Amino acid sequence: MVTEAIDIPVFRAVADPTRRAILDLLAAGERAVNDLLKSFKMTQPAVSQHLRVLREAGLVSERREGRHRIYKLEAEPIRAVHDWAGHYERFWTRKLTALGDYLDAAPDVPPPSGAGPRKKTHRKTGRQTKR
Amino acid sequence: MVTEAIDIPVFRAVADPTRRAILDLLAAGERAVNDLLKSFKMTQPAVSQHLRVLREAGLVSERREGRHRIYKLEAEPIRAVHDWAGHYERFWTRKLTALGDYLDAAPDVPPPSGAGPRKKTHRKTGRQTKR
């Protein structure tokens, strides 16, 4: 049953292109909302709502300075995304090496049951589904 | 105006925990739909719909074998996610070094205009933008 598939807010937060753009802007330095707003053609509340999603995902922090709200990048949660994606690195590096074909032919994990591709020796129709 | 904030399907595809779970399962080897289905408590159409989203994002490929549809991980698009997240790596590694405080005190980019904490030299953290 897998692991009940838990939701990780940072994945949802960075799914939106506007929010990724905001993070990119903040990577260049802290900014007030009004300043961020100039980079988009949506309204101020829309930007504030995106900032809220980012804040709730722990991706930005907020500090008050006069009547301004200065937002700052908090990149640490992005690490989870980086780590997750990194687990797949071998799959795309494999493609680039001559070793690839060899590795592709070596099944790393036997499929737990049922309908997986059994043993290689890719016969086209050779299945013997015991069931 | 940023870059008009382009949507990259893989970010949306990967935002859903069920789809990440499917990718994780496929990382262990190709699997037919029925087999994947066993790992979840949703209906078969639901899984097929997730597979469609993954396929449209280029994250899986499909091959027919008898009446089974064997799905295979195509990890390459995940590279874009990994690369994107990698751009923020310096922000979390920075936190781990004693160098961090020094670097944090040096603002790399002056806020482009307007609404920054301008005027008012009342800054309690006397930083000069000189680098």
Next chain:
DNA sequence: TTGACATATAAGTCATCGCTTATATATACT
């Protein structure tokens, strides 16, 4: 052919998203 199996697609439902306008809140500037 008939029926069971494996999967996709269609259609519907309800929640969430991304946005808008309208308003509230807080600070600053006379």
Next chain:
DNA sequence: AGTATATATAAGCGATGACTTATATGTCAA
């Protein structure tokens, strides 16, 4: 005090998402 500025929050709305049940499509097996 009153007004302007900077931002958040509320409420509403159409679009999309993640599911469901019902059905269609294709293959195997008798």
